[in-house]
Amino acid sequence: MNRTGGTPDSAFSALRGQLQEAAATFAGGPDALESILLGMVDDVDRAVREPLEVFPVCHHSPASALAMARRLREKQPKVVYLELCEDMAPLLTELRNCRLPVAVQAFAGDVDGFPQEWAPLSVVAPITEASAEYQAIAYALDTPGVELVLVDRSSDHVFQWDPRNEPTAKDTDDDPGTSADGVPEAEAALHGEAVGVEIGDLRPRFAELEEHLLRHGKVRHWSEWWHQYVEVPLGDGDHDTYRQVMFLIGSLFRRLVPGDGARVRVDEDRERYMWTRMRAHLAATGTDPEDCLYVCGAFHAASRVEEFGVHGADTFEISPRTATTWQYGLIPSSHAAIEAQFGLAPGSVSIASTEWTKALKRTRVQPYRLAGQAGAKKSAAKKARGAQAAVPAQEPPAADRLSGFLRRPPVLDALDEAELLGWSVDIVRAARRNGYLASTADAIAVFETSILLAGMRDRAKPTPYDFQDAAVTCIEKDTVPGRRDVRRLVEIMMGGDRIGQVGYEALPPLARDVYDRLAPLELKLQQRGVQRALLDMASRPELRACSDVLWMLRRLLPHGAARPIMGERRLGERSIQESWDLALGTHQRALIELGYEGVSLEQVLEQRLRQEAYGPRATAATVLAAVEDAVLYLGSRRLADELGTHALKVLAAERSVDGAPEVLRRVRALLAYYRTSEPVLPSWIESFAKTGYAHYCTLLPTAFRDEDATVGQVAAMLGFLFSMESLALSLGCDRTQLELAVAQSHPDDPSKTALLWAAQVQLGTLSRAELRARCEALLDNPLVVPAYPRYLSGFVHALEPVPGLADVVVEAVSNAFGRLPDAVLLPWLPLLITTLRSGAADLAPLLIREAGRIFPGRLEALDAWVPPWRLQQPEPFAARRAQPAAPGRRGAALLPAHPATCDAVADLLGCTEGWAPAGTGAAARPGAELLATHPATCDAVAELLGCDGGWVAAAGAPPPGATLTARHPATSKALESLLARA
Incomplete structure (x- = not known):
């Protein structure tokens, strides 16, 4: 087969000639336009002729899911190759224990081989019921003798091939953190900062092309264009038409990718990787390619790499994985989370879910659902098993269906007045519940405006997007009285933001342990929303264990997952009654990711405390905080002593x-x-x-x-x-x-x-x-x-x-x-x-x-x-100083008044003279001689007794005992004790 020109007897020879004539007519001669148009036909021809049937899909497309369900029942393949990370295969059997949408996640907390600042690494692959990949998974897992093989690059290679060497590099150019209008941030961020892997990233990467399509299609965004010009025409198309149209779209977007940058190289390496894996599996098992089905995005189906096909070149070498340890699990997802992560229009996934339900009723196609899937009906499962046993019919060779499809004018669906009238009544009812002053007249206005907008956009039947615009125009007016605007009300009415749930059996051991330990609370903790838990530990001591778990969850989970209303936990204090607001079902993703770090809360908390204490940015304050948490939540003296010793070094x-x-x-x-x-x-x-x-x-x-x-x-x-x-x-x-x-x-x-x-x-x-x-x-x-x-x-x-x-x-x-x-x-x-x-x-x-x-x-x-x-502060010895001082030296009268004290002082000072008899003059008294001989001693004694009369001495002479106490404190204390004894 010729890679560029096709074979002479190709089924698309007529189409190739017509496109060549059209290119010459419009461009005035051979140029790049002719090369692109003819190359697109070559891509379609090559993909159609591949012995291993390639089934192109678009992510979360009802038309792709419908065509997949039909094809699986007709072909009954024995091997299904699926474009999904190959290391996620063991988790797919757990989908039957969940309520969709959920996301398969690969998580690595400790990295080895990647920059440390990238940690933690996370890859998610969301799965909804209205998706072709779910149909393939359900068929393969519930059909005996069918093997499901994931062939896309591993989670480790997702980051190995990161084109910008940044952990935030996504498969889309859109910001993953952007939430849908009116959607709570918690619901739009269910995937966190994980890298998203999707099947069928079918969107123009050429900005001018997308702008051209939106302008001439009279639509606002890409999701509306896809719904109007691809979903609706392909909804009732046959298998060959569907495949050829999807191949053509994928080839167009592939050939109009600007430049040859890192992203193009990553796309080509993914295709080489997948075809290398498929050829290796075929060689190892001896499976006939005719019994296989390869499900991939339409962008990768129209591939031009040398490794394409079962007869492609085996020149691609797959690099080994790094030493990073990956852990796997299922996390809840939602329509809003998918829209935010992959840059889809707000409400587009919800509208796709509604269209999927309507298409099943219209076409009577029986979809595949995993046995035991939450929400599945038993009758539907029985019918599915019965249909799986049907014998596939012999397929005729593929013919050119593109020529007829491209020449056929758009199908004008008849106006379904009953459906549109029901939408108009329902939106008015919802608007009144949310505070709008809507009436029956507004319902009529919405009905007529929807028809008018559809006519202005060359549509006979209003789409959900036309109806949404009409409702905003007729009801919202100037203000939004409530929490939700009319656009958000239409999204809810069309199906709402369906949020998935991971079942108990599919949870990691830690999450199951948490639910088991909180069972005494007698609450349905897996349900979304806030639930109030009352803990009276005085009357029910067994609830103390629940209290310990809740305090650890408060420390480990995001704010709002476990919020104490009454009660506190401090060092040395424990509450006897507590009240909690719990939202573990809403934060189920965070609880599941805790299970990647350990098997119990205590183990995870100890690891977290060690990481904080021994981290490169740890300070003494952070280490002491870790010590306090170790005492509060773990009661571990061993860990507290270890971290406290480390705090000394820090x-x-x-x-x-x-x-x-x-x-x-x-x-x-x-x-x-x-x-x-x-x-x-x-x-x-x-x-x-x-x-x-x-x-x-x-x-x-x-x-x-x-x-x-x-x-x-x-x-x-x-x-x-x-x-x-x-x-x-x-x-x-x-x-x-x-x-x-x-x-x-x-x-x-x-x-x-x-x-x-x-x-x-x-x-x-x-x-x-x-x-x-x-x-x-x-x-x-x-x-x-x-x-x-x-x-x-x-x-x-x-x-x-x-x-x-x-x-x-x-x-x-x-x-x-x-x-x-x-x-x-x-x-x-x-x-x-x-x-x-x-x-x-x-x-x-x-x-x-x-x-x-x-x-x-x-x-x-x-x-x-x-x-x-x-105020004047009173002196401490004011009472003792109340007596007026006598003229002269007060010590002269003091010592004779206390003869025993004076004798004791005289003995200490070596004075042997006795007392003068009574009646003698003051000059002959021994106290006067003592004072004259030892004035400093007399000063000290006078100060100890509170006498501040002062010396009567010669003019200008300083009091000789003024500094005795300061210089001889021991002598002063001895005199004080002697005087006290006397």
């Missing part, structure tokens, strides 16, 4: 303070938990406190100067140092390291400066009085007043490490509001509010509580209220 390697607030919060919670629940602290948390103390002391001076370090992060560092100080010092840390770090800190930012002052107050190097004086100085300096809100922000952040400064912060804020005039206060008041809200929102309650304690609670008391910081 913290020691960090050179920034970005995670300091999160580290502080989590280590405080863990430390409080272990102190209340464990007899001894784990060794890792003690080491963490010790390591963190030294680590943050080292980084503190740099953080104060670093412009990228926020005041909140520096405050968290100080909070760690001050809160962990007692534990760190008990483990051998030196407080001098912290004092030196604070002394070496010299910030330029006002907020950090205020934070440094607070740290100095905590360390005792700055008194509260000096801090108040500095705040007063800030308000007295007009150049600093505009920056005063930033100082206040630093003081508020200082409440984290030094919560005892709340009264000073309240005083600083109050002084600013009391002293500054409105002209100064009002401009920076918004800055103050925004600064506090953005940087210290969690510390504001502490400040508010302190203000509530200080300020009066009633408005009338405000006028007479005096701030506590303006």
Whole structure:
């Protein structure tokens, strides 16, 4: 057979001549148009003459499914070759346990041989009932003696042949994340970010061609063009006509692909791969090609590669798979998910499903359905088995059906007024339920407008798309009162977004285990929608196990799959009653993909925690979060200790303070938990406190100067140092390291400066009085007043490490509001509010509580209220100083009044003279001699007894005992004890 010119006795010789004459007439001579037209005929001729029958299909096309069901009953092939990833074959038997549509999925969480950033890898192949591939699968699996062989590239090769070296490269140019209008995103994203593999990607890849077809066909999108000009004419066509037309369309789109890019090479490699696999199977089994059927997309059926056909060249070498481990399963799919992933028009798959049902009633063709398929009727299964036993008739050789089909004018279907009238009534009813003010007049308007639009588009019978446009025009008007617009209501009325479900038997072990463990809840968890679960664990202790499962599902599944309404789980706390909203049926895909990672929730969660803790971007905060989750959800002391030990290494390697607030919060919670629940602290948390103390002391001076370090992060560092100080010092840390770090800190930012002052107050190097004086100085300096809100922000952040400064912060804020005039206060008041809200929102309650304690609670008391910081503070020894001091040295009268004490002091000082008799002068008393001889001792004794009369000495002489107590504290304490004994 000639690859380009066909054989002389070809059945398409007449058609080839007519196209050659037409090309010469329209183009004025031989040119590229003639080459394309004649090449298309050659492609059709080549495919028709192939001994192994090639059956071209279009993805989710009712006409293809109808032609497939007819052909299978006529031919009864013994081997069915199907364009589907060859490694997905074991899953197809599980389709009988599911409700279509579902998708066959290959999943790889850990990659070996691909870039790590691609992970996880996912490939899906959606299957609907109105598709030719499902008809072939159902026939092969339920017919004894029939073998189903998948011949397309494996899931591993899908990513090996990625033309752009990107994990998002799809078989279509459309964005897979685009959801249909009005379709909930969760339904449109059932396939996630998986690469889609479909049979029959039959769409022009030449943009100008598609635009030309849409414009001259008077349609809006490709799905409508296909329905009008291919689906309807081929719906009742015979087998040969169907095949030749599909070959012709596939050849046209194939020859008009622009350029010779990577995508073209991938398409050709797929065809070489499939024909290589089929020839290998034929050679291994000895099957006659006449007993086989090859089901593939029309785009690949009109192939021009050397490997095409059973007699093609065996020059293609299939590369080995990578070491990536693939796992397989079925996930639920939906019409909207298929439309979004493959770039189809919204509602097109639903309309195709409706057309499939109508075509079955009109043609009385008995489709194939898997035995036991959810929703299948027993009578239909019996009829299918009976029809499978029929003896195929002898087929005549293929003739030219294209010439008659291309010359035949379009068939004008008679207007089905009953069907159109039913649509019009139903859409008005649906619109009224959704808030539209529709009436019978609108139903009549929709009916007439549908006929008018069809006439304007050269159609005798309105299509569902004409009816949709008419309904939007007549009912929607200007506004959409409800959640759904009229276009979405028409899609629902035409069949809606049918969502599939994977049956229990087809689920992976993990998913079945989850349903089994949640069985005590007595809910139908496989149904879509939200269900409320009430857990009273006080009266039903067995529900505690269900609670553990639900908390793990909340941690592992997307938001909304398991959402707690009442009850919480924190370190050291367990609820006795819980209420949950569960939507496991809606998120069945996510639950199934968990089964690819392990056989139990505990195993998957432990793997996830290890991945987060040991990942390349792990920080000390993320590792501590993993430790907390290990304690909360797994109760695993072993895993918590392992991850906690790893947190030490991660913290020691960090050179920034970005995670300091999160580290502080989590280590405080863990430390409080272990102190209340464990007899001894784990060794890792003690080491963490010790390591963190030294680590943050080292980084503190740099953080104060670093412009990228926020005041909140520096405050968290100080909070760690001050809160962990007692534990760190008990483990051998030196407080001098912290004092030196604070002394070496010299910030330029006002907020950090205020934070440094607070740290100095905590360390005792700055008194509260000096801090108040500095705040007063800030308000007295007009150049600093505009920056005063930033100082206040630093003081508020200082409440984290030094919560005892709340009264000073309240005083600083109050002084600013009391002293500054409105002209100064009002401009920076918004800055103050925004600064506090953005940087210290969690510390504001502490400040508010302190203000509530200080300020009066009633408005009338405000006028007479005096701030506590303006009141004169009473002296601690005021009561002892109430007696007036006698002239002269008070110690001269004190010592004779206490002779025993004076004797004891005299003995200590080596004075052996006795007391002077009573009545002698004061100068002769031994107390006077003692005072004159040892004035410093007398000063110390007077200070211990609270006597502050002072010396009566020579003018200008300093009191000699003024510094005795400071210099000789031991002597002062000894004198105090002696005086107390006396």
